[in-house]
Amino acid sequence: MVFSSKGRHRKAGTQVASPAGRVDRKRRSVVQLGALAASVGVGVATTALVGGNTPIGGLGGGGSGSGESARLPVSIKDASHDTGTGSMTTVLLVFPDHFSFRPDEIFVAVLGCAPWAPDVFGYVDPVRGTFHPTGSAADFRLDSATMTFSVSALRRDGGQSLTLTIPPLASGRVYFAFGRGFDAMPPFGAGGPSNGADNPVLYDKFELHTADHPNFKLTNADFWSVPFTISAIDANTETRRVVGYPHRRADMIAAFDSIPVSDAAEPFGNSSIFKALRVSASDGRLTRILSPKQARFADWGGDDATRLALAQRFTHFWDRYVNELCWRPNRRFSFYGKDLADKRVFYGRVAPDGMTLSLFTDAAYTVPYRVPTLPRPSARWGQPDYSPADGDPSLFHNTDSSVGPIDWGFLLAGNAGAQAGDGAHWASDPAAIAIAMSICRGVMHLDDGCVSWIDPARFYNGAGDGVDTPRMPIFWYAKLLHAFGIDARAYAFSHDDVYGTDPAVYFGGRPELIVQFGQM
Known part of the structure; x- marks a missing residue:
């Protein structure tokens, strides 16, 4: 909000x-x-x-x-x-x-x-x-x-x-x-409040609008901390609806503890990023688990080398998936925009060099969409270089290509893009938002997007049956929150309401x- x-x-x-x-x-x-x-x-x-x-x-x-x-x-x-x-x-x-x-x-x-x-x-x-x-x-x-x-x-x-x-x-x-x-x-x-280690207090929140069109929403786009549910009479169905996490906190923490550990040398799709963002008080009590998109540079580890390695793994988390499967040369596919109720179909075609995605509004690929192209959302390893020693720290969380290389992991997870350049549209246009969220959910590579992209049963499945690989990684933070959420609903990304999967x-x-x- x-x-x-x-x-x-x-x-x-x-x-x-x-x-x-x-x-x-x-x-x-x-x-x-x-x-x-x-x-x-x-x-x-x-x-x-x-x-x-x-x-x-x-x-x-x-x-x-x-x-x-x-x-x-x-x-x-x-x-x-x-x-x-x-x-x-x-x-x-x-x-x-x-x-x-x-x-x-x-x-x-x-x-x-x-x-x-x-x-x-x-x-x-x-x-x-x-x-x-x-x-x-x-x-x-x-x-x-x-x-x-x-x-x-x-x-x-x-x-x-x-x-x-x-x-x-x-x-x-x-x-x-x-x-x-x-x-x-x-x-x-x-x-x-601050979500980092500088805040030792165990806390949580929900969003509430009680003026026109009253509504509430659980949101864990920044962090998860405390299990709770909220119930009310749904204005649309006139039946009681319950959303949230009806579980013991210890059980949810145990699930995060059980996230598979990737090879330490693996740069892409490395699940170690989900182990690194646990914030604890001085007495050792876990206060919250941060979403990678929320983490400040200081939240990634105890020294600059550790922080840089983990932050780079996040910005390049989806690189192999994007490069090899989503932006594969000459690919064609169809999908809905982010507002599923509109059922507006878009058509995508990847250039022969695999670097650009063109969007169209017709199945013949002749009528360009108002956002005619999107760049491949990945960068070479080590870019952006925001190391405190030799790089430019201001490039951490950068979304403006006129400033420097984009932090694509941060941007794809739903953070505001720039007004122009390669970072534009991803957080404002309904087609671009749907593509970004489908990358995060691990379904954007599927060509029948009007079916596969909107099916929650396919989300966070990796290479199939929950197998996590560098080429088809699982974003475990969101996968677990949706698994624990009633009716698999959670708000784990800034745009987790795409295709109506949020708990509002x-x-x-x-x-x-x-x-x-x-x-x-």
């Missing part, structure tokens, strides 16, 4: 009252959600969400900040603090019995944009159900003392849990931190979500 970064607008602040009648309405909502949770079997033991650093309504805190008295931020003109229960989205939090963290060791932050002014960023008080604007996204910095809350002192209320109450919010994210609060993280802005859910007029965490 994109956060705006335009000008800042402020006026004098006001404190927000909590009408007495509203407590009863919330309590009724909690009871209804508790019954709903029981009906779908999400478990019995639940925890109550209460104010974190600020005692609210007499409930003790202990949040991720200083624990001072409540300080409410300034308001912005037309800000809606209390929009009424009819416009609220409620999120019931469910934790298993004998959960690894006490309630006072779990923290939440809800951040996003004002739906009436998308240039205005802010945070949500999920206890009162109020949005607090702070200014532009560019100026935002998290203040854990006022903007985060703890899941505190178990309060059953007849076996039911208090909920997150979220007013209309645009492009929002809900963050959960475990063991330590957000104040233990490096300072961060609207883009969210539109819940419309039934704004009651249930988030259930797996055993840690």
